[in-house]
Amino acid sequence: MQETEKNKPDSRRLWKRLMLGALIFCLCVAAGAIGKLALAKVLPRKHDAARTTVQTESQTDAKKQKKEKESAKPATPAQPPTTQPTQPAQPTQQTQTAQTPPSQTPPEQNKPKPIPYLVADKYFTNLRPANPATPIYDRYTATERAELGLPVELPDIEPYEEKKVAYLTFDDGPDLTNTPQILDILKEQGVPATFYVVGWRAEENPDVIKRIFNEGHAIGNHTYDHNYDTLYSSPNDFLWQVLHTDEILRGILGVRPLIVRAPGGTSGMFTDAYWTMLDAYGYTEHDWNVCTNDATEERPDAARQLEYVDVQTNRPKNGDAAIVLMHCTSDKTETVKALPEIIRLLRSKGYTFGVVTPMTPQPY
Numbered sequence: 341m342q343e344t345e346k347n348k349p350d351s352r353r354l355w356k357r358l359m360l361g362a363l364i365f366c367l368c369v370a371a372g373a374i375g376k377l378a379l380a381k382v383l384p385r386k387h388d389a390a391r392t393t394v395q396t397e398s399q400t401d402a403k404k405q406k407k408e409k410e411s412a413k414p415a416t417p418a419q420p421p422t423t424q425p426t427q428p429a430q431p432t433q434q435t436q437t438a439q440t441p442p443s444q445t446p447p448e449q450n451k452p453k454p455i456p457y458l459v460a461d462k463y464f465t466n467l468r469p470a471n472p473a474t475p476i477y478d479r480y481t482a483t484e485r486a487e488l489g490l491p492v493e494l495p496d497i498e499p500y501e502e503k504k505v506a507y508l509t510f511d512d513g514p515d516l517t518n519t520p521q522i523l524d525i526l527k528e529q530g531v532p533a534t535f536y537v538v539g540w541r542a543e544e545n546p547d548v549i550k551r552i553f554n555e556g557h558a559i560g561n562h563t564y565d566h567n568y569d570t571l572y573s574s575p576n577d578f579l580w581q582v583l584h585t586d587e588i589l590r591g592i593l594g595v596r597p598l599i600v601r602a603p604g605g606t607s608g609m610f611t612d613a614y615w616t617m618l619d620a621y622g623y624t625e626h627d628w629n630v631c632t633n634d635a636t637e638e639r640p641d642a643a644r645q646l647e648y649v650d651v652q653t654n655r656p657k658n659g660d661a662a663i664v665l666m667h668c669t670s671d672k673t674e675t676v677k678a679l680p681e682i683i684r685l686l687r688s689k690g691y692t693f694g695v696v697t698p699m700t701p702q703p704y
């Protein structure tokens with residue numbers, strides 16, 4: 341009995357424990373199911389989010405690569421760009437890259453500098469920068485334009501109408517002594533200029549050509565050898581030298597000029613056939629209306645050169661556009677001396693400074 345009576349509470353306790361155990365089990369199972377369900381709802385979102393992030397990054401990478409590819413496109417006309425770029429900038433980019441490797445440059449210094457020139461598009465529709473101090477170049481040579489079926493001749497152009505713009509032009513260089521000194525002065529004064537360079541000198545001094553270009557000055561074509569006898573024996577001889585010099589400049593810079601200056605000037609040298617030929621090949625020629633006479637037999641000193649500029653800029657026509665002829669070869673040391681004073685004089689007369697482009701008004 342005692343045993344039976346004792347057993348009764350034991351069996352009740354056991355039963356209670358079993359019930360409690362079952363309840364806990366059920367609760368665990370239910371909790372597990374709820375947890376699983378909750379996880380199942382959350383996890384796919386996380387995966388989706390991860391997938392979205394990856395896609396965004398890969399899309400960004402693809403865009404980046406596309407951009408890099410586009411910017412790395414060579415400035416050769418073999419694969420003309422599908423868009424109409426205003427800034428091919430291959431030479432400048434190369435120079436900037438060489439000077440400031442992106443990996444070692446703080447982000448704020450790594451911003452691309454504004455490119456101080458314009459490159460003609462395929463159809464010459466963008467030749468009119470707002471600022472007359474913006475040089476204009478072409479990525480295609482005239483021969484390549486003809487081969488690709490692109491326009492070679494420039495469209496009808498309205499010249500700039502800005503008043504009192506002085507165009508300092510330096511012919512016959514570049515050399516390794518006076519041209520760099522002239523560039524130093526121009527940089528110090530913040531004045532742009534135009535350098536009509538000779539092909540064989542460009543071949544000899546490509547670094548000076550690059551410096552002229554990168555410092556925002558215009559480069560013009562002044563033929564290959566500057567030899568009057570050859571140049572003025574026939575339009576074709578003149579043309580060959582211009583085309584050859586363009587090839588040399590494009591080889592150095594990735595672009596070539598659209599402006600030409602005839603050695604000695606066109607007066608008495610050019611026949612109608614020369615003008616027709618230059619037009620057909622898309623070149624614009626500018627002579628000058630102010631001259632320091634630094635290449636004449638007189639060999640004027642710096643003070644006399646300044647006087648010439650002063651007197652000649654008093655002529656009414658030259659008050660609109662003063663195209664000033666100077667030279668930058670190694671014997672023109674008086675020109676280097678006169679230059680800061682010439683700039684000061686022109687400023688005091690109210691001139692601003694531009695570079696020669698196809699839109700520059702003719703000097704007479």
Ligand SMILES: [Zn+2]
Nearest residue numbers: 511512603604
């Ligand atoms: Zn010359």
